[in-house]
Amino acid sequence: MQTIKVAIAGFGGVGRTTATLLLQRRERYRQVYGVDVRLVAVCGSRAGLADANGLELSQLDELQPTLSGPEFISSSGAEVLIEAGPSDFRTGGPGLAYLRAALSAGQDCIVISKGALVHSGPQLRELAQASGAILKLSGAAAAALPTLDLLEHSLAGCQVLAVEGILNATTNYLLDAMRTQGLDFAAALREARGGGFAEADTRNDTEGWDTACKLLLLANFGLGADLTMDDLEVEGIHSITAQRIDAWKSQGLVPRLIGSLTRVDGTIRASVGIKTYPLSDPFAQVNGKNKAIRISSDAMGETIAIGCGEEPLATAAAALKDFEHILLARATRPAFMVEHSA
Numbered sequence: 001m002q003t004i005k006v007a008i009a010g011f012g013g014v015g016r017t018t019a020t021l022l023l024q025r026r027e028r029y030r031q032v033y034g035v036d037v038r039l040v041a042v043c044g045s046r047a048g049l050a051d052a053n054g055l056e057l058s059q060l061d062e063l064q065p066t067l068s069g070p071e072f073i074s075s076s077g078a079e080v081l082i083e084a085g086p087s088d089f090r091t092g093g094p095g096l097a098y099l100r101a102a103l104s105a106g107q108d109c110i111v112i113s114k115g116a117l118v119h120s121g122p123q124l125r126e127l128a129q130a131s132g133a134i135l136k137l138s139g140a141a142a143a144a145l146p147t148l149d150l151l152e153h154s155l156a157g158c159q160v161l162a163v164e165g166i167l168n169a170t171t172n173y174l175l176d177a178m179r180t181q182g183l184d185f186a187a188a189l190r191e192a193r194g195g196g197f198a199e200a201d202t203r204n205d206t207e208g209w210d211t212a213c214k215l216l217l218l219a220n221f222g223l224g225a226d227l228t229m230d231d232l233e234v235e236g237i238h239s240i241t242a243q244r245i246d247a248w249k250s251q252g253l254v255p256r257l258i259g260s261l262t263r264v265d266g267t268i269r270a271s272v273g274i275k276t277y278p279l280s281d282p283f284a285q286v287n288g289k290n291k292a293i294r295i296s297s298d299a300m301g302e303t304i305a306i307g308c309g310e311e312p313l314a315t316a317a318a319a320l321k322d323f324e325h326i327l328l329a330r331a332t333r334p335a336f337m338v339e340h341s342a
């Protein structure tokens with residue numbers, strides 16, 4: 001049976017959950033794909049663990065100091081890297097060095113953090129093309145909500161005319177709380193933090209940057225655009241007043257923070273901002289921490305998906321959905337390309 005070695009860089013909530021799920025699904029990988037999957041290395045910022053024969057669940061709390069960094073991961077012999085470190089779209093974050101090294105060496109990569117993909121997406125895409133590596137990023141592009149898979153698989157062959165998405169759960173929750181409970185933004189944020197529905201620092205979400213990052217990934221990796229963050233107009237929800245919410249409510253309108261892509265004269269335009277929907281529109285019903293995407297195409301009309309899963313399990317599962325796509329692709333990839341990445 002063929003062995004597939006996997007490494008995980010970034011070993012916090014998502015990285016650990018992904019490792020656990022991967023090990024729990026080993027029997028499935030044997031039965032469905034005929035491969036013996038081994039987790040050969042994991043690391044955080046300062047410590048890690050490696051075993052060429054494969055790590056077991058019981059070992060994952062025994063990280064050793066200094067075992068970290070792109071060289072540590074490449075020396076593990078992994079054929080597939082799962083990157084789950086912190087996200088920083090202004091610098092690319094630590095993920096950038098891991099991904100450059102892995103893709104240059106022909107290792108297939110599953111990316112969960114958005115930073116490197118937003119900062120250097122086209123360059124990473126070119127590195128993958130040059131080495132024949134597969135680059136997958138469902139975990140970074142709204143995770144439990146299928147987005148890139150709809151564009152790549154479900155609508156294959158169609159021309160996408162427009163995309164709009166409710167791509168950030170926290171802002172959707174806050175707008176809903178403002179609308180249904182009559183709260184202003186500050187009160188909704190306090191309520192969400194009290195209930196554990198929002199982080200201590202939510203500016204990345206509420207100022208629209210998280211939505212913008214996901215939208216950029218959909219444009220560049222789903223529609224083949226070459227946008228940078230400077231090309232996006234970005235508006236958040238932090239300046240929405242209770243009075244505006246009331247006015248929309250009295251008109252039967254529901255506000256959502258929307259990432260929009262439109263094709264104008266063959267060019268993709270992207271923006272993030274508030275849009276309002278009548279109650280009859282499916283987007284008006286996407287409540288709480290749900291996310292949604294609506295894609296308009298020339299031949300299949302409108303396609304809508306709505307999704308939400310418990311985190312971090314949902315994101316780990318999205319990454320391992322990518323892993324199964326890689327297993328399928330490796331099974332049909334010419335032998336010389338598989339050898340190149342081994």
Ligand SMILES: NC(=O)c1ccc[n+]([C@@H]2O[C@H](COP(=O)([O-])OP(=O)(O)OC[C@H]3O[C@@H](n4cnc5c(N)ncnc54)[C@H](OP(=O)(O)O)[C@@H]3O)[C@@H](O)[C@H]2O)c1
Nearest residue numbers: 010011012013014044045046084085086087094113311315
């Ligand atoms: N949480 C979610 O539900 C969710 C959903 C979708 C996407 N994401 C994305 O997934 C990523 C991970 O999220 P998380 O919640 O797991 O974050 P987290 O708990 O803060 O974990 C981040 C991990 O990255 C490690 N790290 C930092 N610098 C590193 C370096 N130079 N080399 C290797 N590892 C390094 C940290 O190591 P130390 O422990 O040593 O600091 C930590 O293990 C983030 O980019 C996030 O945006 C998260």
